[in-house]
Amino acid sequence: MNLDTSIPPRKTLSVGEVARRSGVAVSALHFYETKGLIRSRRNAGNQRRYSRDVLRVVALIKAAQRVGIPLADIGQALATLPDGRAPSAEDWRRLSDGWKNQLEERIAQLTKLRDQLDGCIGCGCLSLQACPLRNPDDIAAQAGPGARLFDASAPGDDPSVD
Numbered sequence: 001m002n003l004d005t006s007i008p009p010r011k012t013l014s015v016g017e018v019a020r021r022s023g024v025a026v027s028a029l030h031f032y033e034t035k036g037l038i039r040s041r042r043n044a045g046n047q048r049r050y051s052r053d054v055l056r057v058v059a060l061i062k063a064a065q066r067v068g069i070p071l072a073d074i075g076q077a078l079a080t081l082p083d084g085r086a087p088s089a090e091d092w093r094r095l096s097d098g099w100k101n102q103l104e105e106r107i108a109q110l111t112k113l114r115d116q117l118d119g120c121i122g123c124g125c126l127s128l129q130a131c132p133l134r135n136p137d138d139i140a141a142q143a144g145p146g147a148r149l150f151d152a153s154a155p156g157d158d159p160s161v162d
Contacts, residue, residue: 012049015040022058029058037061037075053086060087060095068106069099 019026032038038057040048057078064074077095081087087095
């Protein structure tokens with residue numbers, strides 16, 4: 001717990017003020033804090049107080065999440081920023097440049113999935129050796145004969161893809 005009374009109260013924001021001004025729920029702010037994405041200090045009454053730069057940090061977090069960047073990656077990126085100042089436009093450019101490859105790979109995967117999807121709609125098999133969605137390149141065959149597609153230990157099986 002950081003007890004800090006050196007910052008005048010008018011220069012800090014309560015968790016409710018940050019939530020209202022950023023459009024993010026108080027519970028989300030608490031979550032971001034537990035993940036180390038934002039920091040608060042405690043005043044003499046043990047209430048959270050945030051510096052004003054947290055608003056820009058929260059905006060950065062939300063923008064990155066909006067394009068699908070995982071919180072762990074956002075946290076790593078935020079760790080590269082200097083303490084005590086709001087992220088700048090240059091910081092955003094640098095961080096977003098680092099995420100562009102991830103997004104390009106995801107776009108390529110989704111485009112491939114979209115282009116292959118129409119070949120499977122209506123067939124109902126999802127188990128043929130040639131099925132590009134459920135068993136690409138027949139990688140389930142590596143696990144041996146028999147029904148392996150729903151066996152979590154089978155190579156290439158992703159139970160989250162149904």
